Every structure is written in structure tokens, then in C-alpha cells.
Amino acid sequence: MTAKSHAGHSILETIKTIVYALLIAGVFRTLFFQPFWIPSGSMKETLLIGDFLFVNKMAYGYSYASCPSVRLGSIGIDVDASDICGFLDGENTRILGSEPERGDVVVFRHPVTGTDFIKRLIGLPGDRIQVTNGVLQINGTAVALQDAGDFEELMERQGPIGSYPRCENAPVGEGATCAKSRQIETLPGGVEHVILNIANQGMDHTGVYQVPEGHYFFMGDNRDNSSDSRLPQSAGGVGFVPFENLIGRADRIMFSSAGRSMLYFWTWRGDRFFKGIE
Known part of the structure; x- marks a missing residue:
């Protein structure tokens, strides 16, 4: 040769x-697993901007949404999951499917835009969901709440987008303490998790949402800073999410970066390595 x-x-x-x-x-x-980088503060304090985790795709079985989407606008690549696994799409079914549980932190595809979202599962098929004076009601019963002090962070730009946090104690200057009220919410079935509140606003006072069969209702833990199922898809929200749109369950944070990039190792948060998600 x-x-x-x-x-x-x-x-x-x-x-x-x-x-x-x-x-x-x-x-x-x-x-098996899909990497996910937290871009927004809608799930604080459970998930922080810059958390990096793997989504367990085996938790709920497989649908068209289990296939990855590849979007690289700079070079003209836009391959949707439905382009790859469209043969699995239809009738809101899954292969080897298993039902999610209330309180799971779930990654799912937005029913209209196809964008990946991560929220907490609040409402199961057939449930009646309402928020009254900021308190979640499930099937006519208010969830248990326990005050847990304040969640505090610095007023500074966060993550690659560089957005500022919203504060209950606003206005807050650059570098000062941004605070939000913190409570522990207990869902039916016993799942406890932290929720944050910032202000009295429209999504603290809703009508009753009747969750259709084969669909789920999601909310962010940072209740006043989350686009979720409380807002219908026609108004730019998430609305009810079909079973086939679930991608998987988020169980554990691998590591977390407080900087503008996950590669800036000097900004990694030492207390969030392999942290379980509750």
C-alpha cells in the first residue's frame, strides 16, 4: 500500500x-438519557439557571417526542423530532408507556412550538385545578403550605441570556439582595417541594382548569415567573400537555454553573454536584 x-x-x-x-x-x-441545560428561572429554587442535568427517558416510555430535535440556525439545520420519529406520532400513545406521578419534574415538548420545557406535574387527567389567592387547589381542596423564610439571590445578570431576577423587595440595585417569599407546598400523595412568590398577579387568581383525558397540567415552582399550563396556548402559554409530548423525568442535577457558560468551571456551584431533584 x-x-x-x-x-x-x-x-x-x-x-x-x-x-x-x-x-x-x-x-x-x-x-436513555437526554442532557438538559436550565435556561430560565421558572423552577427556582428547585432548579437554578445554569443547572445541567440528564433527563430519564425510560421513566414514561417512548413517543415521537423521545427523538432529539437538532436546530442549528447558523448553518441552516432544523430537524424536528417529528421528522425523525413521526411514525410514532398519533393517538397520544407511547411505547412501553408508564404514567407519570404528581410532583414529578418533567421535560416535555410544547404542544405548539415544539420547544423543550421543564416544569412540575401538578394536574393528572380528570383533575380540576385552580389557583385562588395564590393557593393551589386540586379537586376543590387547597394544598398544604408552610412558610419557609425567603429565597435570596444577588441582583445581577444570570446565565447565557443575561436576564435579571424578579424580586419581591423591588426595586433592588445591582449587586444587592433580591428576595422572594418561600413556602413548602405538599401535593396530594405527599410530595413536598419549595415554591416561590413575588407579587399578587393575575395567575394567582384563575378559573377552574379541567384536565382532559390523556393530558397533564404543569406549573413552575417560581410561581410568579413561569409560563405554564395556567396560560392557554392561544395566549402564548403551555396549556394542557398531551401524554405523547412528555420526554422524561428529571431526577438529578449533575453540576451547575453560575456563569454565562457551562465551560466556566470557576463559576460552578460546589453544592449542586449530583444533587437530587425533589
Whole structure:
């Protein structure tokens, strides 16, 4: 074999190795775990901007939403999950499906835009959900609430987007303490989790939402700073989410970065490595 043919063979083997690695990674991501980077503060304090976690796709079985979407606008790539796994789409079903539980933190596809969201599962099929004076009501019964002091953070730009947090003690200057009221909410079934409140606003006073069969109702833990099922899809919200749109359950934070990039290791939060999600 000449030097030229040997070089060509080596290049071909390298390309094959890369293709095989990408295929294996794609299958792994489709069937088992999907990485997820928290971009917003809608789930504080459970999830902070910059948390990095893996979503357990085996928790609820598989649907078209289990396939990854690939969107790289800078080079014109826009491949939706339905383009890859559209054969699984329809009739709101799942393969090897199992029902999620109230209180799970779930990643799902927005029913209209296809964007990945992460929220807490509040309402199951058939439930009646309402928020009255800021208190969640499930099937006519108020959830138990316990005051838990304040959640405090600095008034500064957060994450790659560089957005500022909203504060109950506003106005707050740059670098000062931004505070929100914190409570422990107990859902039917016993799941306890922290919720935050900022102000008295429209989503603290809602009508009754009747969750349809085969659909779920989601809310953010940062109640006054979350676009979720309280707002219908026609108004830019999430609305009711079909079973087939669930991607998986978030169980554990792998690590967390308080900086503008996950690569800035000097901004990693030391107390959030492998932290369980409650």
C-alpha cells in the first residue's frame, strides 16, 4: 500500500469512527438519557439557571417526542423530532408507556412550538385545578403550605441570556439582595417541594382548569415567573400537555454553573454536584 492510499484509508476509517460514534450517541440520547441545560428561572429554587442535568427517558416510555430535535440556525439545520420519529406520532400513545406521578419534574415538548420545557406535574387527567389567592387547589381542596423564610439571590445578570431576577423587595440595585417569599407546598400523595412568590398577579387568581383525558397540567415552582399550563396556548402559554409530548423525568442535577457558560468551571456551584431533584 502506497503512502497516499494509506493516508486515504486512515481518513476513511476516521470518518467511519466519527459516524459510528454519532450514531451510538444518537441512539443513547433517544432511548436513555437526554442532557438538559436550565435556561430560565421558572423552577427556582428547585432548579437554578445554569443547572445541567440528564433527563430519564425510560421513566414514561417512548413517543415521537423521545427523538432529539437538532436546530442549528447558523448553518441552516432544523430537524424536528417529528421528522425523525413521526411514525410514532398519533393517538397520544407511547411505547412501553408508564404514567407519570404528581410532583414529578418533567421535560416535555410544547404542544405548539415544539420547544423543550421543564416544569412540575401538578394536574393528572380528570383533575380540576385552580389557583385562588395564590393557593393551589386540586379537586376543590387547597394544598398544604408552610412558610419557609425567603429565597435570596444577588441582583445581577444570570446565565447565557443575561436576564435579571424578579424580586419581591423591588426595586433592588445591582449587586444587592433580591428576595422572594418561600413556602413548602405538599401535593396530594405527599410530595413536598419549595415554591416561590413575588407579587399578587393575575395567575394567582384563575378559573377552574379541567384536565382532559390523556393530558397533564404543569406549573413552575417560581410561581410568579413561569409560563405554564395556567396560560392557554392561544395566549402564548403551555396549556394542557398531551401524554405523547412528555420526554422524561428529571431526577438529578449533575453540576451547575453560575456563569454565562457551562465551560466556566470557576463559576460552578460546589453544592449542586449530583444533587437530587425533589
